[in-house]
Amino acid sequence: MREPVDLRRQRILAAVQARGTARVRDLAAELQVSVVTIRRDVEELTREGRLRRGHGVVRSTLPAQELPERVGGDGDTVAVVVPERHSYLYEALHGARTVLDAAGVRVALHIAPQVPGAERPQVERALADGARGVLLAPRWRSPATEEADYRWLAELDVPTVLMERRPPRGSALHAMDSVCSDHWYGAHLAVEHLVGLGHRRLVFATRDDSPTARTLRAALAEIAGAHPLVEEWVWTLSASRGGLDREPTEVTDLAAVLRKAGATAAVLHGDVDALMLVQQLAGNGVRVPEDCSVVAYDDVVAGLGSPPLTAVSPPKGEVGRVAAELLLRRIDDPGAGGARAVQRIELLPALTVRGSTRPA
Incomplete structure (x- = not known):
């Protein structure tokens, strides 16, 4: 016999409130229904103000003090690798973090020192620690150092999105997701x-x-x-x-x-x-x-x-936000892998006129 909708939604609420945060696909497996059904239930519960949605996760709306103590983290970990002393990319990092935090995903920040090839050991360490995806902004001070990273980056077996980096057409990374300013x-x-x-x-x-x-x-x-x-x-x-x-x-x-x-x-x-x-x-x-x-x-x-x-x-901040959203979609739906087109997203800058320009 099919479980009544109201009962199933009560079970969803109970599961989420017990943990604080739960992943949609975990709820589907636990309740033995399809991910589509869980998403439909979550949408309705969110509309009623009883749950909050993130990318692939669901949060309780109860105040923190009313929730039982949780064991462990929220689940997935995403590695973010940026160069040291780079204020521009730190703004992109902040934008990415707002999305990842809202989704209940832990951010593992890795700072790459100012030497060629510094990003590779940082990424390898993150993957060894269990990161399920990578947001990456290599320094690439010269074309030669950029090209030297193409092969190992192309061989990564977890979802990876480049921030503010756009490899040349026809390169080994042409088919890697990227979000960049135009x-x-x-x-x-x-x-x-x-x-x-x-x-x-x-x-x-x-x-x-x-x-x-x-x-x-x-x-x-x-x-x-x-x-x-x-x-x-x-x-x-x-x-x-x-x-x-x-x-x-x-x-x-x-x-x-x-x-x-x-x-x-x-x-x-x-x-x-x-x-x-x-x-x-x-x-x-x-x-x-x-x-x-x-x-x-x-x-x-x-x-x-x-x-x-x-x-x-x-x-800058929007680049990080869009990159994080794209990465979460890849992580949430790994089965789509090759079925989903690679995205090379460009966002437009803006001009702010102040006091340093005047008519000739």
Whole structure:
């Protein structure tokens, strides 16, 4: 005889309230009904305010003090691997964590030091500890270090999503899930803003030590080179930092570059370097925005400058949130594996106009 719906839902409530959190597929196995049936019941109980839903998990709505003491964690563990001292990617990490915490998934954070290949041992350690999925943002300071990671990453046997990394077409990682900002669009926003203010000669200064920097440099060159109103543009380094794997590159004085090009505006990446460059410009008699309009790229601390910098802001936290949601879908439905198309998701940056830009 089929179990009455009301009785089954009471059993679901009792199971969830006893544990605080329960996975949908575990409830289905325990009650010996289909996952579809459990999901339908959970939706109704959520609508009634008696349960809260996450990605593949269900939480009780009872206050914590009314719940019996729970043994162990919430179940699944996801490894998140990010480079050390990288404030940009820490915002993506925060976005991912909000999703994973809400789903009752434990986050195992691994910080990769600033040496080539540092991510691999961190991932291997996480998998040995039982991680069921990986969110990964490798540093990849050069194309060579990036390519060196392709093979082992392609061979991982757990769901893996790259954050803010977009391997080239045709590479071994072309078929790996990834969530990334559309930095071409960010470059487009910066150039169009400056051209719209009447600036015709531009300087682009980017870093040289990350996939974002390399993508941004190529995008700025493409956009400015094809723009009918841009009369001249030049590129220079915004900063160069040495490390265990490389020596710093000499950085040309930005004021000298501006004067030589006759430029009245600049796009500077990243915004910490942009703040320092604006200070250097002031020391060389170049006022921002009176003599040179500046757009920063990253918008981590650009608004704290004097003047506050107009900035392109990639959706850093949203990248982490979307990546975590995608990873949870992979973990919750492993049987779909090859049946589900790989996703390469791009999210659009936004431009925040502040006091560092003005009409030419």
